[in-house]
Amino acid sequence: MVPAWLWLLCISVPQALPEAQPAELSVEIPENYGGNFPLYLTKLLLPREGAEGQIMLSGDSGKAAQGPFAMDPDSGFLLVTRALDREEQAEYQLQVTLETQDRRVLWGPQPVLVRVKDENDQASGHQAIATVEVSIIESTWVPLEPIHLAENLKVLYPHHIAQVHWSGVDVHYRLESHPLGPFDVDAEGNLYVTRELDTEAQAEYMLQVWAQNSRGEDYAAPLELHVLVMDENDNVPVCPPRGPAVSIPELSPPGTEVTRLSAEDADAPGSPNSHIVYQLLSPESEDGVEGRAFQVDPTSGSVTLGALPLQAGQNILLLVLAMDLAGAEGGFSSTCEVEVEVTDINDHAPEFTTSQIGPISLPEDVEPGTLVAMLTATDADLEPAFRLMDFAIERGDMDGTFDLDWEPDSGHVGLRLCKNLSYEAAPSHKVVVVVRSVAELVGPGPGPGATATVTVLVERVMPPPKLDRERYEASVPISAPAGSLLLTIQPSDPISRSLRFSLVNDSEGWLCIEKVSGEVHTAQSLQGAQPGDTYTVLVEAQDTDEPRLSTSVPLVIHFLKAPPAPALTPAPVPSRYLCTPRQDHGVIVSGPSKDSDLASGHGPYSFALGPNPTVQRDWRLQTLNGSHAYLTLALHWVEPREHIIPVVVSHNAQMWQLLVRVIVCRCNVEGQCMRKVGRMKGMPTKLSAVGILVGTLVAIGIFLILIFTHWTLSRKKDLNQPADSVPLKATV
Numbered sequence: 001m002v003p004a005w006l007w008l009l010c011i012s013v014p015q016a017l018p019e020a021q022p023a024e025l026s027v028e029i030p031e032n033y034g035g036n037f038p039l040y041l042t043k044l045l046l047p048r049e050g051a052e053g054q055i056m057l058s059g060d061s062g063k064a065a066q067g068p069f070a071m072d073p074d075s076g077f078l079l080v081t082r083a084l085d086r087e088e089q090a091e092y093q094l095q096v097t098l099e100t101q102d103r104r105v106l107w108g109p110q111p112v113l114v115r116v117k118d119e120n121d122q123a124s125g126h127q128a129i130a131t132v133e134v135s136i137i138e139s140t141w142v143p144l145e146p147i148h149l150a151e152n153l154k155v156l157y158p159h160h161i162a163q164v165h166w167s168g169v170d171v172h173y174r175l176e177s178h179p180l181g182p183f184d185v186d187a188e189g190n191l192y193v194t195r196e197l198d199t200e201a202q203a204e205y206m207l208q209v210w211a212q213n214s215r216g217e218d219y220a221a222p223l224e225l226h227v228l229v230m231d232e233n234d235n236v237p238v239c240p241p242r243g244p245a246v247s248i249p250e251l252s253p254p255g256t257e258v259t260r261l262s263a264e265d266a267d268a269p270g271s272p273n274s275h276i277v278y279q280l281l282s283p284e285s286e287d288g289v290e291g292r293a294f295q296v297d298p299t300s301g302s303v304t305l306g307a308l309p310l311q312a313g314q315n316i317l318l319l320v321l322a323m324d325l326a327g328a329e330g331g332f333s334s335t336c337e338v339e340v341e342v343t344d345i346n347d348h349a350p351e352f353t354t355s356q357i358g359p360i361s362l363p364e365d366v367e368p369g370t371l372v373a374m375l376t377a378t379d380a381d382l383e384p385a386f387r388l389m390d391f392a393i394e395r396g397d398m399d400g401t402f403d404l405d406w407e408p409d410s411g412h413v414g415l416r417l418c419k420n421l422s423y424e425a426a427p428s429h430k431v432v433v434v435v436r437s438v439a440e441l442v443g444p445g446p447g448p449g450a451t452a453t454v455t456v457l458v459e460r461v462m463p464p465p466k467l468d469r470e471r472y473e474a475s476v477p478i479s480a481p482a483g484s485l486l487l488t489i490q491p492s493d494p495i496s497r498s499l500r501f502s503l504v505n506d507s508e509g510w511l512c513i514e515k516v517s518g519e520v521h522t523a524q525s526l527q528g529a530q531p532g533d534t535y536t537v538l539v540e541a542q543d544t545d546e547p548r549l550s551t552s553v554p555l556v557i558h559f560l561k562a563p564p565a566p567a568l569t570p571a572p573v574p575s576r577y578l579c580t581p582r583q584d585h586g587v588i589v590s591g592p593s594k595d596s597d598l599a600s601g602h603g604p605y606s607f608a609l610g611p612n613p614t615v616q617r618d619w620r621l622q623t624l625n626g627s628h629a630y631l632t633l634a635l636h637w638v639e640p641r642e643h644i645i646p647v648v649v650s651h652n653a654q655m656w657q658l659l660v661r662v663i664v665c666r667c668n669v670e671g672q673c674m675r676k677v678g679r680m681k682g683m684p685t686k687l688s689a690v691g692i693l694v695g696t697l698v699a700i701g702i703f704l705i706l707i708f709t710h711w712t713l714s715r716k717k718d719l720n721q722p723a724d725s726v727p728l729k730a731t732v
Contacts, residue, residue, distance in 0.1 A: 281319040375452050379437065391434070482521075505537050587630070607647060642663045
């Protein structure tokens with residue numbers, strides 16, 4: 001007997017894969033695709049500078065594509081957004097360009113042809129008809145190889161698949177199928193399949209063919225045929241539905257599993273058509289950065305973390321391609337989406353924005369509860385629970401003078417005063433505030449915590465100065481000259497503190513006060529004042545060490561009638577000299593020594609320059625004490641000569657005029673006056689000296705002329721004598 005062989009030739013149409021950048025890209029997509037959308041079709045190799053332009057997708061007429069296609073600007077993938085129907089449109093001609101905002105083309109156009117694959121486009125084949133011959137003498141059939149039949153075979157049914165023949169005997173055939181299937185056999189032994197087979201319904205059948213005689217008796221045991229339904233790759237891998245975001249803690253080590261994809265393929269289990277492998281599409285590895293943030297195992301679909309660290313707060317959409325046929329050419333694929341959320345961990349310790357605050361000055365009488373300083377700390381963590389902070393005073397507050405006040409969910413803390421300050425006990429404080437995270441830190445230990453130092457200076461509180469009177473009054477005749485002493489302002493306790501005095505509201509400018517001594521003088525003549533009038537100013541006294549401490553009292557000036565002008569008795573003062581240009585020298589001027597009032601201590605003298613404007617311009621007079629004044633040059637240069645300066649000295653109603661003789665001269669480097677020397681008696685003048693010199697030169701000239709004339713005449717006389725009259729010179 002001859003063994004029967006049944007062959008099935010399956011032809012599958014391969015899916016076109018895009019090249020690097022061919023003249024035209026061709027992409028196939030099955031119609032009525034039942035997977036997830038959007039479905040990523042192919043990736044276009046856009047140039048690196050594509051970030052500067054905009055990806056434009058258009059149809060074959062150049063118009064914008066009004067269809068189910070779109071471009072992912074981030075990954076460069078061409079995608080379809082819904083299922084396609086071949087009967088509606090069999091193919092789509094698209095163009096992809098990269099353009100600027102002003103429609104300038106940076107790249108392209110790239111033509112892309114999308115074909116819709118007919119769901120009935122199956123592999124066609126034919127069955128080899130097997131003839132099985134069995135000898136009448138034998139009692140059993142010869143075992144046959146399994147018969148392979150393609151599922152969903154598009155042929156005319158019933159379809160002849162095999163033939164059995166019992167040689168030498170006229171027999172009839174009967175068929176039994178386990179399980180019951182679409183098979184039949186005719187009287188001649190032709191075996192048929194009556195309809196399409198489907199592996200999802202039944203993947204294999206066991207057929208028994210009985211040979212019977214005319215009486216219906218079986219000749220022998222049945223012929224057993226094992227029919228295997230060959231799976232066709234007609235099902236697209238189906239990704240699991242996109243669920244909620246997968247949370248991955250920040251700083252998770254590489255290799256941590258994010259999720260495990262399990263795409264399903266309705267093709268026969270265990271066949272190559274249902275063998276699914278996985279490939280990570282996005283995110284892609286960054287240029288110049290080693291490693292990737294995610295990895296996928298192609299066999300198991302396990303998505304794990306890569307070597308590239310993740311940052312808290314990132315939301316990443318992973319695109320994983322699930323491919324059947326083990327990724328071989330001609331298979332189907334689906335794009336699975338996994339959303340990953342990187343959750344925060346408490347890996348950042350809080351820090352103060354400023355580590356040094358102050359110095360802050362506080363008076364020692366400030367009330368407890370006063371806000372001294374406000375400190376701010378920040379935490380780089382994102383989770384609100386990880387940003388909760390705890391503050392404490394680490395050092396610098398042994399006696400509990402200060403305290404902290406803050407809200408639990410705030411990064412601001414206030415340093416407040418709890419007790420009274422004392423300058424004598426502690427003139428300054430350095431308070432160190434530390435901040436720590438309430439939640440436990442993740443990392444190499446909590447650390448000491450960040451600190452900020454607040455420097456507080458305690459200001460001593462002193463009472464304002466007090467004068468010896470609450471009101472001052474003085475009387476002055478309206479004829480008093482400038483510089484007349486009116487009175488002296490003194491503190492109530494001149495030993496404990498020093499004051500600096502000034503006048504306020506001196507609208508007429510009649511008065512002046514010495515800043516240190518407190519002596520009040522007339523600054524100018526009291527022109528315009530009338531007898532009986534009063535003039536009120538304020539005397540302000542400031543503490544020299546604490547200028548903010550001051551007090552003021554009124555000073556009332558009563559103007560009196562001018563006394564009869566006393567006869568001024570000029571009192572000459574011995575001559576003194578001063579240097580010009582001006583040097584640090586002056587002349588001491590003293591009052592009349594015969595004044596009995598001054599000797600008895602009834603009152604001091606008042607000194608003033610005479611009323612001559614030139615004198616007041618060139619000279620300056622300062623009162624040293626109640627009996628002496630100091631006369632100096634007011635200008636840098638005064639004509640070198642002897643000057644007589646009138647100085648008016650007054651005491652009570654008496655007035656004197658001193659005539660101070662001062663010699664102004666040029667001085668040498670030692671400050672000694674170089675005075676002009678006059679002509680000595682008997683010494684010739686310049687003119688007489690010149691006359692004597694000229695007369696002497698004339699006499700000498702006349703004398704020389706006479707000698708020369710005489711010599712010339714004598715020589716001429718000697719030349720006129722005869723030769724024999726020349727005396728002979730005796731030769732010895």
